Every structure is written in C-alpha cells, then in structure tokens.
Amino acid sequence: MIRINKNESPIRALTDEEIAEIAVATRFQEYTDDAIDRLTEAYAAFHGEDPALIAFANGSDEWIQKCTILLGDGPILMLEPDFVMYEEYAAQFQREIIKVPCRADYSFDYEQVYAVIEKEKPSYFIVSQPNNPLGGLHPAAFIQKTADLLAQYGGYLILDEAYMDFVDNPPARPVGDHVILLRTLSKIYGLAGLRIGIASSTEKTMQLLNSIAHPYPLNTLSLSIAAFLLEHPERLRAFMADQRRLSAKLKKIFNEEVGAILSVLPSETNFVFTYGELAPALGQWIIDHGYQPRTYEKSGIPCIEKAVRYSIATDEQLDALAEIIREWREQL
Structure with a gap:
C-alpha cells in the first residue's frame, strides 16, 4: 500500500551517500552535548531566531505531554476536530478536556471559543495552526484574541504549527510568556522518523518547560542528520x-x-x-x-x-x- x-x-531530503557519510562521522560512543548545540544553532540561523529560546524533544508529542504536566491543573481547551494527541495526553494525566465542536461545514464559531475561555478559564488552549485534520488556517485575529483572553488570568496559548511551513503567507502570531510555539521537522523537512519536535517561547516559559527536560532528549544520529540539512539552507x-x-x-x-x-x-x-x-x-x-x-x-x-x-x-x-x-x- x-x-x-x-x-x-x-521523499527524503538527503541522498543515500550523504546519510552514509553522516552516519560514519557520527560519534555514537559519546553523549550528545555538541550535537544538540549544533542543531540548535543551525535551526535558529535558518529561522532567524534566538537559539536560547529554542529547545528540542522527541517529537512535538513530547512537548504536548510536558505542557499537560506543567501548565496548571485546570481544564484544557481544544477544538474538535483537531490533533487527536491533545486529548490522548490529557487523558494520560486525568486532565479535564473541553472541546468546542466545529459547525456542519467544518468552520468554527470563534465567539463560542471566546465565551468558553471567559467562563471556564482553561489552563491552556492548544490549537493546530493550520488545523489538522481539516487543513484550514485560523484567522490571525482569532489567535490574537484568544491569547489576550488567556493572558488576563494566567492561561497559556499553545500554537501547534506542524504545517505552518506550507502556508504561503504565514500570519503574525502573539507573543508573551503565555504563548508557546510548537514545531516539528516531521513534515516539510522530511524527517518524520527522526522524531524531532521544537518548542519556543520567552526565557521564563522555556525555563518552565525545560524544568522536566531529559539531559539528552534526542539521539546523536537524528541530531547530526537534522543539523546537516539545516546547514544547507x-x-x-x-x-x-x-x-x-x-x-x-x-x-x-x-x-x-x-x-x-x-x-x-x-x-x-x-x-x-x-x-x-x-x-x-x-x-x-x-x-x-x-x-x-x-x-x-x-x-x-x-x-x-x-x-x-x-x-x-x-x-x-x-x-x-x-x-x-x-x-x-x-x-x-
């Protein structure tokens, strides 16, 4: 099939010969200190971002799980349909989940989302942008307003941008301690099997997310392959x-x-x-x-x-x- x-x-982004060269040059016998630094610098340079505000984990799933552990103990808000793992990880930790369903035409009532935030005060609202499985991009005004409402009482907005690299004109996104951006190298980078997820936010929030980080979150070969790709922009x-x-x-x-x-x-x-x-x-x-x-x-x-x-x-x-x-x- x-x-x-x-x-x-x-398709793969690298040739068989390049992958073989990277594998031979990768020092599996050593821990990954230098390799993670290399990938961080390469990713930050490619996107024009501050490497101090970027961290990696075993896929975006691990970041979703960490957010479920760390961000409050109130309900979690999501849309329906959206990425199924939001609900799966909430269930793992017995977190209450609130879902705002789509209309019959698969559009969303954004006013209903605002009302739920104001009434229920979720610990965080997690949303894929663009939506998975529907494929559409939520309006920037909606994303900004949800961020503003959440900030009023200390809630978080988690933007899961797994597919944002496919968007021709990416919208502006809100910023602040309460906004967390999740990305991945699984989709447009062609590295799904390497399981590389990226989180970024402010220094304060990254310290919180990294408070339960593994000392070596990714294996050396994954780090080396991803860094090589990003070093050839x-x-x-x-x-x-x-x-x-x-x-x-x-x-x-x-x-x-x-x-x-x-x-x-x-x-x-x-x-x-x-x-x-x-x-x-x-x-x-x-x-x-x-x-x-x-x-x-x-x-x-x-x-x-x-x-x-x-x-x-x-x-x-x-x-x-x-x-x-x-x-x-x-x-x-």
Whole structure:
C-alpha cells in the first residue's frame, strides 16, 4: 500500500551517500552535548531566531505531554476536530478536556471559543495552526484574541504549527510568556522518523518547560542528520518548495476531478480533507487500488466519521492516483 494517511514527505531530503557519510562521522560512543548545540544553532540561523529560546524533544508529542504536566491543573481547551494527541495526553494525566465542536461545514464559531475561555478559564488552549485534520488556517485575529483572553488570568496559548511551513503567507502570531510555539521537522523537512519536535517561547516559559527536560532528549544520529540539512539552507528551501508543489498538485487533482460531487476543504497543508455522501466510497475505491488514505469511521468523532483525508505522494504516485479517481468518477 502507498501511504497517504500520515502527512509525511514522500521523499527524503538527503541522498543515500550523504546519510552514509553522516552516519560514519557520527560519534555514537559519546553523549550528545555538541550535537544538540549544533542543531540548535543551525535551526535558529535558518529561522532567524534566538537559539536560547529554542529547545528540542522527541517529537512535538513530547512537548504536548510536558505542557499537560506543567501548565496548571485546570481544564484544557481544544477544538474538535483537531490533533487527536491533545486529548490522548490529557487523558494520560486525568486532565479535564473541553472541546468546542466545529459547525456542519467544518468552520468554527470563534465567539463560542471566546465565551468558553471567559467562563471556564482553561489552563491552556492548544490549537493546530493550520488545523489538522481539516487543513484550514485560523484567522490571525482569532489567535490574537484568544491569547489576550488567556493572558488576563494566567492561561497559556499553545500554537501547534506542524504545517505552518506550507502556508504561503504565514500570519503574525502573539507573543508573551503565555504563548508557546510548537514545531516539528516531521513534515516539510522530511524527517518524520527522526522524531524531532521544537518548542519556543520567552526565557521564563522555556525555563518552565525545560524544568522536566531529559539531559539528552534526542539521539546523536537524528541530531547530526537534522543539523546537516539545516546547514544547507538553499538546498533545504528547494526541498521545501518541492513539498509545496506536490501539495498544490494534490489539491488540484481533488478539486478538478471530484470537487463538483463531493466537498474538498481549502487546505494550507500537505493534505486535503474530503467529506460528503460520496467521500467514503471514493476513499474505499482508492484503498482497493493500492493507496491508504486516512479514514475516520472508527475515530469516535461523529463529525468526521464519513470524511477521508489524503496527503502528498511522489509525482508518479499522484499521477496514478488522479487516474484512479477518474476511473471511479466514470463508473458512477
């Protein structure tokens, strides 16, 4: 099966020869002090940020878990649907979770979110920006207002920007001790298997998050591969541009081939979210023809049980997928 269900990169950013060279040069017998410093400097330089305000962990999941441990003991607020692990980690630590559901058209009532914050005063509001699994970008004004409301009583806003690198014009984001930014090298960087998650905030908040940090949060080989990639910025930008091109191609296929007969949500990510009466049938047809999209019939989330999400693949795989979709359309 061709995997188009995990929002991964379909290609690697480095050649076999480069990976072999990095592996040979990596000093596995030593702890990772120098390697983590190297990655921190490389990531900060690539993004034009202060390396003192950046920290790494074993994927964004570890940062989500740490936030669940450290940030208050009140309820946690999230949207529904959103990244499922927010609720999973809340359950691990018996934290109350409050969910604001989407409308039937998968838009959100932002006024309802404001009202819940003012009434329930959650310890933090965590939100993927753009949304996973829907793919849309929340308005900057909404993000700013939630940050302002949370700041009034000491709550936190956690922005999970796993897919922000796919956005053509990233919006401004709020800043302050109460704002935490989570990012990852799993998506547009093509390093999902290395499990590298990034957190950034102010000095005060990073000290809090790092108060339960592991002394060596990532293995040496992961650090070396990621640092090498970031130390070649022009090449990395070209790789990222190609990921965006594949994303545009995926969206074009679904909008042109089936946009008239089922709903395809606008997406600022490397995936498309489809829904409607025919969406499950198309999803099953595609599964029967060798591709594995993300289905939600067993998700326990009623609003997406009949939806199907598809992520990018190689050019050849996307061309074949387009033909499979056309064949399905013709037999209706």
